[in-house]
Amino acid sequence: MPKTISLAHGAGGSMMDALIKEHIMRHFSFQGRAEVPLQMLDDAAVIDDVVLSTDSHTVSPLIFPGGDIGSLAVCGTINDVSMVGARPLALSAGFILEEGFSVDTMEVIVRSMARVAKSAGVPIITGDTKVVERGAVQQFMVNTSGVGKRRPELDRNLKEVERYRPVKYRWLLDANLKPGDVLIASGLLGEHGIALLSFREGYGFETRVKSDVAALNGLMGSVLAAGGVVTAKDPTRGGLANTVNEFAEKSRVGVLLDEASIPISEGVRAACELLGIDPLEIGNEGKVILGVVKEKADEVLGVLHRHPLGRRAAIIGEITSQVKGVVLETEVGGRRILQKPLGDPIPRIC
């Protein structure tokens, strides 16, 4: 039977991983002079000291509690460029519009993009608009791509790491972790996915849970100024479970997470229990998981606590050679393996 695309192929888990590795990436073997090439499958790539990242956005509905497809698109790409240690310079916006779509709604989204871009200091400098006939696309989709340049703080930050141990890569890559490092979550997890799902399905949790969509370029600047950060990743599709498994695979290390320390709000916890969803597999849009040398962990945590987007930050685990893969020490004292999700429990969240 010929193989066809399924929703899980886009959900940020192991099926998407396989699709990309087997059917896309192996053809894109020519990577020219890329310093961080496609094969690293990190948040952004680097060539000639230019950082490049891209994201297409298909979230449904277009406007949701805490944000809309416009703020999501701008923040998502700013965050991906920021995660490798770059300062985002500018964005592009590529719109695909359905014939019959409301110009007023489009303008609400465009204004939201403009507002977030301006407040983050990252302008949208180029764009493209395509219109397709009714039925060829659902209402409105948008791609944002972003360029960035190396942050001056990054070199100082890595020098600080090297006071304690050598660093493999000179960008903040998933493959940079070593046993002894500490993982920090910058805030409450699961808010974006639960807000989306609840609003879409009418479950009512959205009165307590809103999307966390936010641009993290400022926060990353503050954190790097403190120093000691070896990697950073925003836990979007596939949530914390996917992010931490990426760390473990690419750095070839074990990860021990302390379930009780993982910051999750009462609203998300209640929704997840009711719906039978693991909050660790839910996508976020304004959070970062940092890998930090343990000697600097408290200082970085302090910086996060003083930043408006990091008030609920917490140390959630450590890198260790004592376990294989990702192991969760549960609140009741047991241990379970936290696998990369097969697919995201909630589709169309970004």
Place this chain on the structure above:
Amino acid sequence: MPKTISLAHGAGGSMMDALIKEHIMRHFSFQGRAEVPLQMLDDAAVIDDVVLSTDSHTVSPLIFPGGDIGSLAVCGTINDVSMVGARPLALSAGFILEEGFSVDTMEVIVRSMARVAKSAGVPIITGDTKVVERGAVQQFMVNTSGVGKRRPELDRNLKEVERYRPVKYRWLLDANLKPGDVLIASGLLGEHGIALLSFREGYGFETRVKSDVAALNGLMGSVLAAGGVVTAKDPTRGGLANTVNEFAEKSRVGVLLDEASIPISEGVRAACELLGIDPLEIGNEGKVILGVVKEKADEVLGVLHRHPLGRRAAIIGEITSQVKGVVLETEVGGRRILQKPLGDPIPRIC
């Protein structure tokens, strides 16, 4: 009545112009330190000496005579980055896939992207894959964004221009033309749109007319080495009519085109006569319209004729203060105004 999006809003003509200026661009007024900002509405933008361009591709069908959505996407973005005088460094690819889409067809497209990218020397270094449920998008759409850096040949090229007259912008922008300059088309016009339309509707012209999809970064390098080029634009949606009207508007000059000199193949001419379409309004995917100081026109033409993608290049007109807007001297000796098309006569060609 609330305003809604129509197909003409995406067709590269005056309706798209109005949509972008009134409902999108005016919100994106924050442009940071952009040297070539969004407001120039040129092929690419420039910030901190990084060139950025983006294009979403919705061509239907996905595979057509002479190319496919993959080769089109890669060439289109390489060309946009090249048109301002930059060397494209790398591309991103953002896929939107419909649930149920054939993995084999996807792989045909991906391989085509890889082949064209490698042969043009511009790697695809980062990507994104989204899957949406059946009906939310038609099969497959892709966004390519590209980054580039200033070509070393560009400074020498502009110095050559300055032997004859001052230059306004230090990039190849639409607003750079002055009376006396000459316009050169790099080859036969109308091939892409006619091949698409004919194949889609079963008219049969596609046996003689194939898409001209091609990457022009190499050709632009050769042309700039000759010197004397003040602007360059690929006549995609809206064709030559749209491109030359953009030149006239942004440079505030008149353009006099010589219809008999415009290179059009017999196949395209026959198809256009039968279908009642103006070949000058049809989109191309492997052609450039160059603005050149007249003293260097013959030399640039010679360089084009020696390049595999420029063999049919021709001088097609001149910049003049003798006319307002764009005027076509027809083959029968009359004159007619060539307006910016309202929309493209052929939808979904890119």
